[in-house]
Amino acid sequence: MDNDGNVIIRIEGLTKSFGHTRALKGIDLTVRSGEFWLIFGPNGAGKSTLIGILATLLKQTKGKLTIDGIHLGNDIIELRRKIGVISHQTFLYGDLTAYENLFFYGRLYGVDNLKTKIPRMLAEMGLEDWADERVRNFSRGMQQRLTIARALLHRPSILLLDEPGTGLDQHATRHFYRLLDDLHSQKRTILMTSHNLTIGLEKCTHLAILTGGRIVFSARKAELDGKDFEEIYFHYTEKERK
Amino acid sequence: MRYLKKVLAITVKDLLLEAHTKELTPAMLVFSLIVIVIFNFSFEPGMQNADIITPGILWIAFVFAGMLGFARSFAKEHEQESIRGLMLAPVDHSAIYLGKTLSNLVFLFCVEIISVLVFGIFFNINIFPIIPGLAVVLGLATPGFVAVGTLYAAMAANIRLREILLPVLLFPIIVPVLIAAVKITGSVFKGQPLSDVSGWLNLLVAYNGIFIVVGVLTFEYVIEE
Numbered sequence: 001m002d003n004d005g006n007v008i009i010r011i012e013g014l015t016k017s018f019g020h021t022r023a024l025k026g027i028d029l030t031v032r033s034g035e036f037w038l039i040f041g042p043n044g045a046g047k048s049t050l051i052g053i054l055a056t057l058l059k060q061t062k063g064k065l066t067i068d069g070i071h072l073g074n075d076i077i078e079l080r081r082k083i084g085v086i087s088h089q090t091f092l093y094g095d096l097t098a099y100e101n102l103f104f105y106g107r108l109y110g111v112d113n114l115k116t117k118i119p120r121m122l123a124e125m126g127l128e129d130w131a132d133e134r135v136r137n138f139s140r141g142m143q144q145r146l147t148i149a150r151a152l153l154h155r156p157s158i159l160l161l162d163e164p165g166t167g168l169d170q171h172a173t174r175h176f177y178r179l180l181d182d183l184h185s186q187k188r189t190i191l192m193t194s195h196n197l198t199i200g201l202e203k204c205t206h207l208a209i210l211t212g213g214r215i216v217f218s219a220r221k222a223e224l225d226g227k228d229f230e231e232i233y234f235h236y237t238e239k240e241r242k
Numbered sequence: 243m244r245y246l247k248k249v250l251a252i253t254v255k256d257l258l259l260e261a262h263t264k265e266l267t268p269a270m271l272v273f274s275l276i277v278i279v280i281f282n283f284s285f286e287p288g289m290q291n292a293d294i295i296t297p298g299i300l301w302i303a304f305v306f307a308g309m310l311g312f313a314r315s316f317a318k319e320h321e322q323e324s325i326r327g328l329m330l331a332p333v334d335h336s337a338i339y340l341g342k343t344l345s346n347l348v349f350l351f352c353v354e355i356i357s358v359l360v361f362g363i364f365f366n367i368n369i370f371p372i373i374p375g376l377a378v379v380l381g382l383a384t385p386g387f388v389a390v391g392t393l394y395a396a397m398a399a400n401i402r403l404r405e406i407l408l409p410v411l412l413f414p415i416i417v418p419v420l421i422a423a424v425k426i427t428g429s430v431f432k433g434q435p436l437s438d439v440s441g442w443l444n445l446l447v448a449y450n451g452i453f454i455v456v457g458v459l460t461f462e463y464v465i466e467e
Binding site for chain 2: 055056057059077078080081083085087089090091092093094095096100104105107108109110134150
């Protein structure tokens with residue numbers, strides 16, 4: 001843990017360029033243990049790039065990034081053990097069964113006792129009867145629940161969620177956010193991005209608006225004090241468009 | 243040891259996927275056998291200098307089959323972006339490369355073994371006395387070819403014209419391994435001792451060493467976005 005209080009993620013002056021395009025233009029953000037940050041932004045705002053850098057999939061162009069006391073670039077492998085990533089892509093193999101997918105990822109993360117942990121995890125996700133079914137035959141909602149199981153199998157302390165609700169129907173979305181509630185109540189630090197203002201707002205502890213590669217607004221949810229977040233969101237995102 | 247376990251986990255995953263789908267090895271095998279059959283009809287049985295031409299036919303069949311397999315092995319990793327799942331795992335990315343190389347090697351060895359037997363029947367070559375010699379040439383030439391093929395397939399996987407680019411990029415690089423393999427196979431078919439082609443054997447050993455190390459060192463940058 002970081003010496004400075006219980007800071008889990010510290011981002012300072014983070015920039016990322018793809019050729020001449022600057023996707024992130026100097027992000028500063030501090031996330032403390034157990035917080036649930038929801039980062040809203042329109043398409044192309046840089047949300048997936050931010051999650052990609054935090055997940056160690058992308059390298060920043062400039063800036064400092066510390067996660068759970070580890071500077072990004074120092075012990076990247078140790079860092080990956082602490083992170084679970086859920087995206088709108090499942091990262092699962094459609095032609096493997098649910099059990100085989102979890103067994104494979106469990107081995108990659110060096111998880112022990114997989115034969116007892118996997119059935120328990122599948123049961124938690126309501127997929128115990130589907131353990132031997134190929135993932136290709138799963139509904140989108142079931143695939144997303146298995147994705148959560150994949151991301152949690154190594155018990156990460158930090159969860160990064162990149163628009164995880166994409167493609168889920170109403171029932172699957174409800175189920176997904178119930179699971180998210182459970183995860184947050186287990187004191188995990190969660191950082192989630194979304195472009196949908198109706199999703200996840202009531203669950204988070206902090207929120208931010210990322211537009212044009214910059215965080216233009218951030219606050220504790222309690223500080224909003226009944227203000228209409230939708231108004232705030234459109235105020236900042238429209239300003240950026242102009 | 244941990245690293246090796248993760249390499250093997252990736253290989254076993256690929257083998258399991260293939261066991262479930264049976265889409266890669268049969269396609270590679272069919273492709274290889276078609277090449278052998280077509281060339282068999284092009285040459286008269288008992289023709290002169292057959293031992294000069296036939297090794298080339300065999301290796302053309304293997305190269306085409308391998309090309310098909312390499313391209314497909316990374317296409318699977320991009321279906322649900324599972325390549326990102328691999329990249330997120332707490333393991334050096336070179337383990338992904340070695341795991342995929344190992345599984346491609348297993349697939350190509352399977353295809354080669356069956357193809358050699360069929361090749362022997364079609365070209366009237368008694369394979370059994372020359373099995374040790376063939377095992378040496380396949381065992382030395384295939385890893386280098388697969389090591390380069392896997393690296394280039396990973397490189398081409400994110401490119402729009404990957405089906406065209408993979409052979410264009412790969413062929414010039416595998417020329418040394420192909421020439422050496424053809425020369426050694428020809429020597430084996432003639433019943434000559436392997437010591438006669440020790441220079442070519444040394445070239446294969448050096449090629450394998452260089453390109454496996456190059457693959458391990460560069461894979462991180464190849465899959466980086």
